[in-house]
Amino acid sequence: MKAISYSRYGGPEVLEYGEVRDPKVGPDQVLVKVRAAAVNPVDWKCREGYLDAVLDAVFPVVPGWDVSGVVVQPGVAVPEFAVGDEVIGYVREDFLSRGTFAEYVAAPVRTLARKPRNLSFEEAAGLPLAGLTAYQVLVKALEVKRGETVLVHAAAGGVGSLAVQIGVHLGARMIGTASEHNHDFVRGLGGEPVAYGEGLAERVRGLAPEGLDAVFDTVGGDTLKTSANLLAPEGRLASIADAEVLSYGGRYCFVRPDPADLRKLAELAELGAVSVHVQEAFPLERAADAHRLSEEGRTRGKIVVTMDWETEEGIA
Template identity: 55%
Template sequence: MTLSEYGAALRLTEVPDPKVGPSEVRIRVKAAGVNPVDWKLASGGLDPVMEVGFPLISGWDVAGIVSDVGADVPEFDVGDEVFGYIRKDWAQFGAYAELVTANVRMLARKPAALDWRQAAGLPLAGLTAHRSLRLARVSEGDTVLIHAAAGGVGSLGTQIAVAAGAKVIGTASPANHEFLADLGATPVEYGDGLVERVRGLAPGGIDAVLDFVGGGVAADSVGLLSDPSRLVSIADPQAAELGGHWAWVRPDADGLTELAALAESGDLTVHVAESYPLAEAGKAWEASRTGHTRGKIVLTVD
């Protein structure tokens, strides 16, 4: 799927097979994850900070089978099943394709416990949650408030925190409370009165806050913390001004391997909310733009 320019419609087109550079593998794509950053980049939203080439193939989350290896690649062989967050230093050749190349530092072996769609939905959201929890120094015995806990990043962050032995209080609409409870969290409705509701659920205090939604919840929540450095937001740069962290994520093979181990142990799964064939990537973007998806949206490639 390509775009000819910022704001153009996605089109299914033929392009040459990607060349396999040193330290890269070529992957026959089985599924690609859909993230809000995909359509934001395609609209020009990242133009100030990232070089973008056209025609543009979107997508940074991939799961597939290694079909070729470049020079200096002892890590993988043809036929290996892999998954990864394949964001390069510029954007042009992404995962919404039958074939894509990626540096080995962006990949790990796909966990057998996840199917192709689940594996494709894990990398970016999982690494984002993983990094956020580390920045917040979450460990066993902590009480953590996770905003948007039922979303793609939040549902994974909830599971990772629970696996680490933390107590999670997760904000969500009432329709998602049972889903959060099944993940091991204590659900709480967002909106007016949230801080008071959280204090009622955690009279001993909150140790860390993870903001995966923005909209001012970081500022609202920092007062719950005795240490504001344990506030982390992926959606509000004001978190840094409040004494916390504004977090981005980068490709991380070691982090992917840790996520894969959690999946294999049964402590982490990926809830796929919706799945579309590659040719319907535009519909997947429409669903993503609603901002109300429980779990992940993915594309499948035949």
């Protein structure tokens, strides 16, 4: 099958488009014909070797953890899905090798849920990792409640844009940091935009003079320190970017595959409470360009790669 892979750590230039071996389907796995796979910052961080201390790389590595596609073959111990089911998944294992930037992926059943009917495959591919991150931080770590005021950093990005929408659905008032050119986008999500940069603390205090009930940090560093100082006396702080959050009494969060949470996200999408903005879609053979765009750090919503099944027969 065709796939993107790399045989050593490095920049986007190590990504190669070509043939890799067809995946085997274990008892608890589902063979998925990939229609689209989203790009996340963790993909290029893995490619650069930044996660080598916690994830073994079995080269060649096919990158990618997000997927949307169609079930081709359920494993012998998988009654949950049947051939032809449309699914989404956050296909993360405890090592790097069998990713989603390929025509097919053998996904552990614990990583999958049914695809929202109202989302395209490209949109649906952008939901799992970013959506699970936003949902697990807001609902499980910060326990956001109706009527609370919450600050989300990078509110126009993949995680931030979904966090704003989930928070609005929970009944919270969502304030989001964003560049000026993304302020209308954040408003369209139901959030109140505030500009980055010098004077951020004063601008946020102007919007929430009694302090914030919760802050969702996606940036770290000085932004994390500023956020801690904006909390109300009983305010909560969580970060996905900087473990230093623990020194402020906050929570350091790393997303995990959870089929129940993924099903909840799909429900929210079908209710119209959550949508996915796709900034750009690249064909699989241009995945390196998708990585380069992700590394620029100015993504509005999600970047995805897509498969051309009109010209590729594959193994199905």
